[in-house]
Amino acid sequence: MNQVRNIMDRPRLYYNIDGLGEVNIGVMFLGFALLLWLLVHSPANSLWHQVAWLVFLGLALIMHYGTKALKTHVTYPRTGFVEYRRSDRRRTSIIAAVLGALVPLGLLAADRRHWDIPAAASLAGLLFAAAYAYSIARAARWKWVVVGAIALGSLVMTFVPADVLATLASDSLVAHPFRAKFVGVMLLSLATYGPMLLISGGVSFWLYLHHTQAPAEESE
């Protein structure tokens, strides 16, 4: 019975067979970290403060359509096309949106209550490592190294002194409504996990290209 369940799980894991799913998340994390960093370090009256979100939206659109184009021209001709069920797509989007909102809101709440921000960020990182392990790493054994790196990165965050985090965003416009420590921990988390996912996704894509080949004749 478990074997049937495993077969039914395979289409879900197939989404990241080429590593593009990870590359997408990695680029978004890094893009958001860069956006935050530029917001923190540019003068309050700079044009950047007005167009930053537009740039992020543009990046998200490029990633969405870029991934679609790569899937169409690289993945589908090599290992086939899958259209996911509408209910599954809706559920995945809702889970991603809820988690994407809950993590910063949770950190913000911890910050407002003067809890230990690095510890809260570390906990969020461990939850992220668990989610990564369940949704991505079980497809390939070597990806457990990435799970370990994410978990280690989140544990190391506990030991980063709050002052160091605060200096990452001190005296900035962004740090005005929020505390600098909160902005600093967000910046550090995104800049830590983003490259990990980007590298892992890049390696997956490289391996995929080297181990698969489009059939010589028609696909059927």
Add this chain to the structure above:
Amino acid sequence: MNQQMQTIAELDRIIHEPGRLMIVALLFAVERSDFLYLQHETGMNKGTLSSHIARLEEAGYVAVTKTYRGKVPQTLLSLTGAGRRAFEQYRRRLKQAL
């Protein structure tokens, strides 16, 4: 015949064959997929996969649509309503039997 034996005897033979079970389980989890994806996941050759799909289509469990991806012919496959119901029933019975 005891209850367990009876349940095993009543398992849908069309789905119970390992090759077809793989195809139906994969298609159950998606809206539709193409022939190449099923070939990649199941590891079957074209002939074997085609004959299993023909059997499932004959039973009314799988719908086959021939189309084109650019200039390349593409065969899209999906489970029909009857196929989904049959697979759900098969899983229920298998669980009971085990």
